[in-house]
Every structure is written in C-alpha cells, then in structure tokens.
Amino acid sequence: MKNLSLTVAGFLGCLTVLAQSPSDGSISSTIQVSQVEAHVRFLASDALKGRDTGSPGLEIAAQYIASYFQGYGLQPADSANGYLQSVTLFRESPPSEAVLSFQDQEFLQEKDMLILAGDSTTLEGPAVFVNYGMPEDLERIDLEGKIAVALMGRPGDTNPQTAFFYSPEKRANIAEAGGVALAELYRSAQMPWSLIVNYLNSDQLKVQSPKSDQGIPFLWLNDGQSNLGSLFEENSGEAASLSIGAKNREEVPTQNVVAIIPGTDPELKEEYVLLSAHYDHVGVNAKATGAQDSIYNGARDNALGTTALLSAAQYFSENPPQRSLLLVAFTAEEKGLLGSQYYAQNPLVPTEQVVFNLNTDGAGYNDTTKVTVIGLERTSAQEAITSASESAGLEAIMDPVPEQNLYDRSDNVNFAKQGVPAVTFAPGATDFGPEIMKYYHQVSDEAESLNFNYVEKYCEAFVQAAENIANLGEAPVWQEGDKYEEAGKQLYGR
Ligand SMILES: [Zn+2]
Known part of the structure; x- marks a missing residue:
C-alpha cells in the first residue's frame, strides 16, 4: 500500500492556486466555472483510470477531496483518520x-x-x-x-x-x-x-x-x-x-472521505444535513484492444456530483448555515452502494441527529434547463429544493422513470432505510433514453463532452438547496404514507 502522507504532500504541492475573482460571498460569486471545470477534469482524467474501487486512481481521488476539505478548513469527524474513514471490503472470486x-x-x-x-x-x-x-x-x-x-x-x-x-x-x-x-x-x-x-x-x-x-x-x-x-x-x-x-477471498482497503461544518445556531447545530456524492466509478475495460479507449472516466457519474460536493465545501466553509453539515464522499457505490452501506452501519455522527440526506449522483443529462431530483415529492423539503433550483435558473423536476426504481439504486437509500428523509439530486434528465445511454457507464463519459456552464449552475442549485434545507425552521419529514415514513418516526422518536 502507498504511503498516504506522501501522496497528500504531493497533491498539496501541485494544487494550483486559482486566481481569486472578486466574490461578494454569494453562492453564484463563490462557485466559479473555472474551479468547477478543474475539479471535474481532474477527477475524470485518464490519470485516475476510471476510479475503480481498490485502485490507486480512487485513492488519489480520495486524497484530492481530502486535500480540498483541509484547504477549506473543514473539521474532520471524530474517530476518522483525518478526513478518511477506512472501509475494508472483501473481494470474492467465484x-x-x-x-x-x-x-x-x-x-x-x-x-x-x-x-x-x-x-x-x-x-x-x-x-x-x-x-x-x-x-x-x-x-x-x-x-x-x-x-x-x-x-x-x-x-x-x-x-x-x-x-x-x-x-x-x-x-x-x-x-x-x-x-x-x-x-x-x-x-x-x-x-x-x-x-x-x-x-x-x-x-x-x-x-x-x-x-x-x-x-x-x-x-x-x-x-x-x-x-x-x-x-x-x-x-x-x-x-x-x-x-x-x-474461492479466492481478499481484503480490499478503500475509504469514504468525511468532513463536518458546524452550524451557527446554538440549538439547530445539533442537527446535521448530510451532503453526499459517490466518487468512485467502474475503472477500465480490460477487454479493450489496441487503440480503443479503455477508460471509463465517469465525468457525469460521478465526478460531476463530487464537484457539487466540493463546491458545497468551499461555499459553506465561509458561510456556514444554522444546522451543521456532514459531507461524505462515498467509495464503492458502483459495486452495490457499499461505501454508503458501510457508513450507515458505522456512522461518524449519530444517525438520529442527521435530519436529511441531500445526495448527488447521476447518469447524465439531456436538458440543461433542469435538474432531476429523485424523491423530490417524497419529503417536505420539496419547496426548499424547487426554489433553490429556480434561483440558479433551473427547474427541478421529479424522477421521469419511476419504474426503474432509481430511488433505491443510489446511496440515498441506505439512509432512507434508516428513516432519514433523503433525495438524490441529478443532472436534468427527462427520460432514460439515447442521449443518457450514450454516456451512461460508457468510455465516452469524458470531461470534454460536458457543458461546464450548466455544471456550474447545477453545483449552485445543489449548494443553494443544501443551504435552504439546513436553514429550515423545522427539519424536513417524509410525506405521509411514504414507505420510509415509519422508519423515520422510529429513528427520531416522533
Ligand atoms: Zn453514480
């Protein structure tokens, strides 16, 4: 295994200091397209070889995220190793x-x-x-x-x-x-x-x-x-x-990247809003031959969401909301939501203090006037999310393909199951058709094919939604009759 501290030092050494543009502290002036593009281009670069779980590429991505958390002055969680939560997975071959x-x-x-x-x-x-x-x-x-x-x-x-x-x-x-x-x-x-x-x-x-x-x-x-x-x-x-x-069994060490931003309200700060994104992807296609592109760069899935999370880290480090924020970049989502499963079983903040999970993940987009919010109508945070999207110039729409059960196929579900109201924020998709499938888990999902002005707006909408929710007078709840409503009542004892 690599020496992690050397890797961190190496990365801190090469992080470019970006020219500071004048900022009035607002979300739109803090989140700049140049920074957003830089994050996506780095995370989706060929150098990280598709960020497969257990690969050096994913470890570098973890160090990159942790370095930014450190640079923004975020607080590590107790009992984590710095910003890293060790996750030991087990690989079993047939x-x-x-x-x-x-x-x-x-x-x-x-x-x-x-x-x-x-x-x-x-x-x-x-x-x-x-x-x-x-x-x-x-x-x-x-x-x-x-x-x-x-x-x-x-x-x-x-x-x-x-x-x-x-x-x-x-x-x-x-x-x-x-x-x-x-x-x-x-x-x-x-x-x-x-x-x-x-x-x-x-x-x-x-x-x-x-x-x-x-x-x-x-x-x-x-x-x-x-x-x-x-x-x-x-x-x-x-x-x-x-x-x-x-059978061959071996341990696969990997990690979630975790940070905390304490809230400003003396009472509400005891409550946390969990902002999350998976940062892994599916690696390389071992069967590719010759000059064929073999790297699944995962620019949309989920360098884009990871960038939204880093944008939140940047903005909230200077503008903390009333409630505390828990930021987690998950490993091994593509292997079956394993990083979030591990985190949910080994939380670094008591789960009953986590009042909402705003997750970001997505296959791709076909409409740059929208964001698609999986689970939008299922919690009382709907209005906070819709108005946040509007202020970034985007319309929040509901899951266009409920029959695909996307809600239960991303990291949000590991918290929903425990009762935490949760949604997954995703780029604007009005269907799961050819324009999405062209990039979804394909080697063509590269940074070059993204509209970065849209990515910037997407990140702004995500951060604004997080701020709205973290400042709500009442913590969001499940809509009546939701299949996770009962778990929520149990979790929070109300
Ligand atoms: Zn994903």
Whole structure:
C-alpha cells in the first residue's frame, strides 16, 4: 500500500492556486466555472483510470477531496483518520472449478453451471427433483442428505432476477428440510446463459458478512435445451456428486472521505444535513484492444456530483448555515452502494441527529434547463429544493422513470432505510433514453463532452438547496404514507 502522507504532500504541492475573482460571498460569486471545470477534469482524467474501487486512481481521488476539505478548513469527524474513514471490503472470486455429476453427465462450472453460493466442498447424495422447491413441494419429500434439483424461481415467476433474489429463502427451506445442496434449472429467453455467466461469474465486492456463505451450496444449471427437467425428474433419487473448488477471498482497503461544518445556531447545530456524492466509478475495460479507449472516466457519474460536493465545501466553509453539515464522499457505490452501506452501519455522527440526506449522483443529462431530483415529492423539503433550483435558473423536476426504481439504486437509500428523509439530486434528465445511454457507464463519459456552464449552475442549485434545507425552521419529514415514513418516526422518536 502507498504511503498516504506522501501522496497528500504531493497533491498539496501541485494544487494550483486559482486566481481569486472578486466574490461578494454569494453562492453564484463563490462557485466559479473555472474551479468547477478543474475539479471535474481532474477527477475524470485518464490519470485516475476510471476510479475503480481498490485502485490507486480512487485513492488519489480520495486524497484530492481530502486535500480540498483541509484547504477549506473543514473539521474532520471524530474517530476518522483525518478526513478518511477506512472501509475494508472483501473481494470474492467465484470458484475456479466445480463439477456436478449425474448419470453419465458432467456439468462444469461456467460452461454448464454457475456456483452462486456455498463454500468449497465435495459431497455425494441422491439428486431429487422437487418441482419449484416451494414449501408445499417439500412437504411430501424426504430430502435428508439429498441434492435438491428445482425449477428456477416460483410458479408463474421465472424471471432470473427475481429468482436470484428469492433464492436465499428457497435455499434456507431446502436446508431446513435436510437437503445438502440446491440446483436450479436456468432457462431464460431474455438473459441467455453466456450473458448471465458474464454477469455473475465475476469477482464480487462486499461489506463483510462472515456468515453469508455458511448455507448449503446453491447453483444454476444451464437448461438452454430444456431437457434437464425430464432428466432429473425421470431419474429422481439416482446418485449424484458435487465438488466445488476453492474461492479466492481478499481484503480490499478503500475509504469514504468525511468532513463536518458546524452550524451557527446554538440549538439547530445539533442537527446535521448530510451532503453526499459517490466518487468512485467502474475503472477500465480490460477487454479493450489496441487503440480503443479503455477508460471509463465517469465525468457525469460521478465526478460531476463530487464537484457539487466540493463546491458545497468551499461555499459553506465561509458561510456556514444554522444546522451543521456532514459531507461524505462515498467509495464503492458502483459495486452495490457499499461505501454508503458501510457508513450507515458505522456512522461518524449519530444517525438520529442527521435530519436529511441531500445526495448527488447521476447518469447524465439531456436538458440543461433542469435538474432531476429523485424523491423530490417524497419529503417536505420539496419547496426548499424547487426554489433553490429556480434561483440558479433551473427547474427541478421529479424522477421521469419511476419504474426503474432509481430511488433505491443510489446511496440515498441506505439512509432512507434508516428513516432519514433523503433525495438524490441529478443532472436534468427527462427520460432514460439515447442521449443518457450514450454516456451512461460508457468510455465516452469524458470531461470534454460536458457543458461546464450548466455544471456550474447545477453545483449552485445543489449548494443553494443544501443551504435552504439546513436553514429550515423545522427539519424536513417524509410525506405521509411514504414507505420510509415509519422508519423515520422510529429513528427520531416522533
Ligand atoms: Zn453514480
């Protein structure tokens, strides 16, 4: 591992001192397009190689953010290492080999099957066909010591995604009935085997959960020819064996970057508004060849949001609001919201003192007159956010694609689940169409393709929204009936 203090010194040495333009202290005079552009260009530069979690590029980005927090004189949080909160993640690679033998057939890892859960093992036992493996299917079957072979998913729902999410329950039921492994027959027109292998047979990063893999092995068998159901049903009870090779597990050290700006009101300063943005992205495309661009620069996703957070750090260091501010740049969002999950489990300010989370993240924009606020209508901060956007010359609009469930797919959800009213501020997107997809998780998401005058306005709107919320007389609450309303009442005891 690199010597961090040397890295910091190096960066402080090369931070350019930007010419000070006359500022009257207002948001619009503090946030300058030159500074905004400089942040985005640095964070999205090829030098940081796509800011992949665990990579030196992401570590440099963390040092960059921490250096600015320090330069602006922000306060570190207690028990953080300076501005850094260490986050240790665990990378698990799939077993290099595995084989299921039944009758005269051998099913091989990757080619014919995918081990989705379970540790290295060798086991033998009759393979028993259990239909969908629903509780009512299991009632009539003696599974003690047997390998259960089931149809994927549930009756009437064989979508691979929902089958995957349902699998822990099915796996637990099979284990409770005495089964020693669960094999599901995979068949899907929308997601062919090669695609699912690509997607699932890869390294996974997780926040440590040591007990997660102590259940029975769970695997998918490729049933593309649709003949395995009858094979296992007709020969149900015949001998089978399963062997799973070792998985490779390693620790991946990474970090959230955290700072505090104390509020000015003697009472309200006990309450915090959490301003957040993930600063990681997805790294490089290892399969790119020759002169092909291989770097996912992530200018929109989320150098832009990180820049909004740095703009907030700059402005509020001189103009603190009544409530205190907690600024957090999250790692590993792209790996499954892991940095925010870790932070939510290991908060540096008691969560019940955090009254709101204003997160910024986004795929891209197709309308530079707007900001899209995911969750805008779900909290009583709606007016504070709408008027803030207006003062920056932008219209705040609601999530244009609620069916995509974006609210539950960004870092805000890890706080919403705990009851903290939360929204994600995103660049103006009126749909999730071609103009967004052109850049979303593509190597073309580069700084050169951004409209920096818009980025500046976006940052101003974000900072103004933060100021409005941090100065509200009453802390924002969930709208009545929201699915997180009850969690909010529990958290704040009101
Ligand atoms: Zn993002």
